[in-house]
Amino acid sequence: MRRVVTSVVWALTILSVFALYAIKYDTRQLEVRVRGLERMVDRTTGEIAVLQAEWGHLTQPDRIERLARRHLGYGPILPDQFATLDEVILASRLAKQALPR
Amino acid sequence: MNGPAIKHGDHRDRLRSPRMRRRRTFAMGMAALGAFGLVAGQLVRFGMMPGPSVSLAAAKPIARGWARPDIADRRGRLLATDIAAPSVFADPALLVDVDEAIEFLRPIFPEIKWREMRGRLEDRRRRFVWIKRGITPKLAQRIYNLGLPGIAFRNELRRVYPAGNTTAHVIGYTDIDNRGRSGIEKFIDDVIGIDATDGAVRSRRAPVRLTLDLGIQHVLRGELAAGQARYKAKAAAGIVMDVNTGAIVAAASLPDFNPNEADEALRAERLDRLTQGRYELGSVFKALTVATALDLRLADANKRYDTRTPLKAGKYTIRDSHPASRWLSVEEIFVHSSNVGAALIGMDIGRNHMKAYLDTLGLTEKMDTAMGPLTQPKLPAHWQDVHTMTMSYGHGIAVTPLQFAAASAALVNGGRRVYPRFVEVAAERPGEQVLAGDVSREMRRLFRLNVTSRSGTGRYAAVPGYHVGGKTGTADQPRDARYTDGRVISSFLGMFPAGNPKYLTYVLLFEPQPTAASNGKISASRTAAPLTARIIKRAAPMLGIAPSYPDSDS
Numbered sequence: 233m234r235r236v237v238t239s240v241v242w243a244l245t246i247l248s249v250f251a252l253y254a255i256k257y258d259t260r261q262l263e264v265r266v267r268g269l270e271r272m273v274d275r276t277t278g279e280i281a282v283l284q285a286e287w288g289h290l291t292q293p294d295r296i297e298r299l300a301r302r303h304l305g306y307g308p309i310l311p312d313q314f315a316t317l318d319e320v321i322l323a324s325r326l327a328k329q330a331l332p333r
Numbered sequence: 334m335n336g337p338a339i340k341h342g343d344h345r346d347r348l349r350s351p352r353m354r355r356r357r358t359f360a361m362g363m364a365a366l367g368a369f370g371l372v373a374g375q376l377v378r379f380g381m382m383p384g385p386s387v388s389l390a391a392a393k394p395i396a397r398g399w400a401r402p403d404i405a406d407r408r409g410r411l412l413a414t415d416i417a418a419p420s421v422f423a424d425p426a427l428l429v430d431v432d433e434a435i436e437f438l439r440p441i442f443p444e445i446k447w448r449e450m451r452g453r454l455e456d457r458r459r460r461f462v463w464i465k466r467g468i469t470p471k472l473a474q475r476i477y478n479l480g481l482p483g484i485a486f487r488n489e490l491r492r493v494y495p496a497g498n499t500t501a502h503v504i505g506y507t508d509i510d511n512r513g514r515s516g517i518e519k520f521i522d523d524v525i526g527i528d529a530t531d532g533a534v535r536s537r538r539a540p541v542r543l544t545l546d547l548g549i550q551h552v553l554r555g556e557l558a559a560g561q562a563r564y565k566a567k568a569a570a571g572i573v574m575d576v577n578t579g580a581i582v583a584a585a586s587l588p589d590f591n592p593n594e595a596d597e598a599l600r601a602e603r604l605d606r607l608t609q610g611r612y613e614l615g616s617v618f619k620a621l622t623v624a625t626a627l628d629l630r631l632a633d634a635n636k637r638y639d640t641r642t643p644l645k646a647g648k649y650t651i652r653d654s655h656p657a658s659r660w661l662s663v664e665e666i667f668v669h670s671s672n673v674g675a676a677l678i679g680m681d682i683g684r685n686h687m688k689a690y691l692d693t694l695g696l697t698e699k700m701d702t703a704m705g706p707l708t709q710p711k712l713p714a715h716w717q718d719v720h721t722m723t724m725s726y727g728h729g730i731a732v733t734p735l736q737f738a739a740a741s742a743a744l745v746n747g748g749r750r751v752y753p754r755f756v757e758v759a760a761e762r763p764g765e766q767v768l769a770g771d772v773s774r775e776m777r778r779l780f781r782l783n784v785t786s787r788s789g790t791g792r793y794a795a796v797p798g799y800h801v802g803g804k805t806g807t808a809d810q811p812r813d814a815r816y817t818d819g820r821v822i823s824s825f826l827g828m829f830p831a832g833n834p835k836y837l838t839y840v841l842l843f844e845p846q847p848t849a850a851s852n853g854k855i856s857a858s859r860t861a862a863p864l865t866a867r868i869i870k871r872a873a874p875m876l877g878i879a880p881s882y883p884d885s886d887s
Contacts, residue, residue, distance in 0.1 A: 245369065245373065248373070249373075249376060252376060252377065252380045253380065255380075256380050274534060277535060278416070278417045278533065278535060281414055281415065281416050281417075281535055282416045282417075284411055284414065285411065285414050285416055285493050285495055287411075287495075288410065288411035288412075288414070288495025288496065289493075289495040289497075291410075292495055292496050292497060292499065292547075293496075293499065293547060293548060293550075293551035294497065294498075294499060294551065294555075297551070297555075308552075308871045309871075309874050310870065311796065311797060311798045311799065311870060311873070311874065311880040312797070312798075312880075314874060314879055314880055316879070
């Protein structure tokens, strides 16, 4: 009986040591993966920053104004190009009245 | 015979008894268990310790860079950001053939002084020589493909400004190590914080939100540039400010520079005239004089002064460019911009009151902003009556345009002082009341009258639908304390919509020349005022202010 207990305890001890170190090395592998992912995140964040700088440059008002004038023939909006909703409704009613029947 | 003899074997027998044997075994077993337990415990402890973390230990940081937060406008549009850019360096100890290296690199970098560089590269004791910092990845690839030994790369953070010249003076620029040198960039260094980085890791701090609106800024700068050319002025500057909060929506000063190529910024003419230039602003100061007189209840709009003859003050004579042949009311003095009238009002106010009002409006002490401290106002060293008179129409006192614009806000926003700012804040702090509410209402009326009146100096600032009000100022600039050479600063202080102003504009043209566009004049009435109209016409819709008619208001 004693021998059985001793053997079982020995077996458990050895097994637990193995299990302990297995877990420890698994954790280390995960940590390596995490650091790899963090590096990738940093790199991607840097790439996003470059793209946002590009975007900012392409949408800067100077450039858009130049392109709008040259290719679309646009100019700045002037105050008399504004109308309120009431004015639009009134104008469309007047236009309908003016149509020949 | 006596009892049985003492048997010496008794103790040993006792110790050999089965019970003692069991007890011994038990004790030994426990000791063994204890020992194993100790070992197991140590193993567990070692197992739970964190694994060695990889740490880059450089004995001395070779190239320390700085990571800065982004700068964005009030809508979040990007104005400044860090990007990783490769920098190329050489290790002279590893360079096999210096001549070959220079032969390959010279055509790529013709601007480098190669004679000096050769000296550095041939010194085999050095391990690190910068060749060029902050190049494009494409160029780095090209150099890499040359396969030169001893040439290597490091990623560094480099500041780029997507908006270019548009926000140049406000944002400032950075040096090659990514440290801020002026403007908001310096504010970031000093107040927000930058982080040292050994590679090209961007800052994790939140972007700095400015009160600027890039769209309005673009309009302001574009129109100032066009106006500078149209009126052949040496320089131009302008500001658009929220009249209630002091938030600066647009601020531009020309000439400016491209912050992406910051070497130009060091030339003197790239001075920011809004914050660093200090000028006698002239007749725009009459607005402060009239407001002071009204607030002191010394006068109302109808009180009349004798402005028929020039005023003698010490060795100076104060005269009007278009003298009237009768007494003028305060209203008329304002609308016709009479120097003599303003001086007389100033005398009524007196030195003490004038100083007190200039103090409360913030025009006597140094002002601090996120762009850095403004140049301090210059007041007369020994302030006498003659100075009170000249200061009433804006001479004898020199301030920065921004400081003056901030002081004027109180004239039209209900009488509260505003503190101009470039950076968004979480909560507004309302300024203290410095003028009575009815004085502010009266000033709005006078400002508007200046523009609607057919002979008002501000009549060319009118924009249909936007109820613009304002005051002109054509200030002779002194050279060696004399005002004779005809150089002026023409400026217009505007606000709209006059009934309930939301925004204040202050536009300056430095040394405009007589041109056809200004009908041969250099006065603000024909230069800065119409320029303001152009700016308001484009900017007001973008600021969310719809035109409202009829234009003529009560």
